[in-house]
Amino acid sequence: LALIAGTLLSLNLSLVAWSSFDLSFQSLQGFWLHFDSASMEHQIIATLRMPRVLSGALIGANLAVAGALMQGLTRNPLASPSVLAINSGAALFIVLSSFGFLSLSVPTAVMGAIGSAFSGLLVMFLGGAFDDRPHPVKLVLAGIAINALLLGLTRATII
Known part of the structure; x- marks a missing residue:
């Protein structure tokens, strides 16, 4: 009440x-x-x-x-978009589209959504989320590795 x-x-x-x-x-x-x-x-x-x-x-x-879904998927109460590389995928696609490397004529927000979906699916495939018995630690480790890779690509593109 x-x-x-x-x-x-x-x-x-x-x-x-x-x-x-x-x-x-x-x-x-x-x-x-x-x-x-x-x-x-x-x-x-x-x-x-x-x-x-x-x-x-x-x-x-x-x-x-979205936060509850992420935490439920990874079975980790500390899960966040940075752990699953969602934000770094969105940042990379926005940077690539703004510099003209991706010649799709869609708005910036849509490019961010495409990038976050791409990186999220990549993390899920590499982390074994679609296996018969997925392990949350593998998913988190794949997310941290993909996050580092995509952040490096984003920074390399900007410089």
């Missing part, structure tokens, strides 16, 4: 706090109870603040699920 109350309080606080506009809890109460489309405060909350708060909550939830 305290967790739900704290979440709702922080949601409402994030809708009015740290704004360059003068927003108050009275305007937030008016927004929740009787929305007035002519009110500037209500429009700011509805069109600027609410989408940012909801997207931040959705992104945070997705990151929590």
